[in-house]
Amino acid sequence: MVRILQPEERREAVNRMHELSNQDILLCLQCGKCTAGCPFSNDMDLAPHQIVRMAQLGLIDELKASEAIWYCATCFTCVSRCPVAIDIAAVAEVIRLYLQMDDEARFDPESIPKSLTENAPQQALVSLYRKFGN
Ligand code: SF4
Ligand code: SF4
Incomplete structure (x- = not known):
């Protein structure tokens, strides 16, 4: 069940998201153009426009889950289509940052195969650590 936050709690969550992501999520019109263009929306448990809506409602715990x-592959299709230029990848990154601050790592670096660390482009490995590590 979706929680209903107190106005002050919600305002604080929205302001913090704005500060960390530099995105004014309150501008979102819920038009759905982001979801229509997102290459991964069919696989997501929350569509991109729903991510923004939940962020507007301050439902950070639900987004963390x-x-x-x-x-989100940070492909920027959504922001390129959004009429108010909301970068959903930046919103998703802030939620991942919250999880990192909670010390909830998604993977053990030791589990990366040696063949990958030796052969994969360094940029790919840095991106992997940045997205999934803590
Ligand atoms: S395209 Fe932009 S305005 Fe439309 S639902 Fe997505 S984030 Fe909101
Ligand atoms: S940046 Fe993320 S949410 Fe936006 S279109 Fe790409 S995969 Fe989807």
Whole structure:
């Protein structure tokens, strides 16, 4: 069941999201163009426009529990289509940052195969650590 936050709690969550992501999520019109263009929306448990809506409602705990924030590939299709230029990848990154601050790592670096660390482009490995590590 979705929680209903007190106005002050909600305002604080929205302001913090604005500060960390530099996105004014309150501008979202819920038009759905982000979801229509997102290459991963079919696999996400929350569609991109729902991520923004939940962020507007301050439902950070629910977003932290979603898989969608991990499916986002930071491809920027959504922001390129959004009429108010909301960067959902930045919103998802802030939620992942909250999880990192909670010390909830998604993977053990020791589990990365040696063949991958030796052969994968460094940028890919840095991105992997940045997205999934803590
Ligand atoms: S495209 Fe932009 S305005 Fe439309 S639902 Fe997505 S984030 Fe909101
Ligand atoms: S940046 Fe993320 S949410 Fe936006 S279209 Fe790409 S995968 Fe979907």
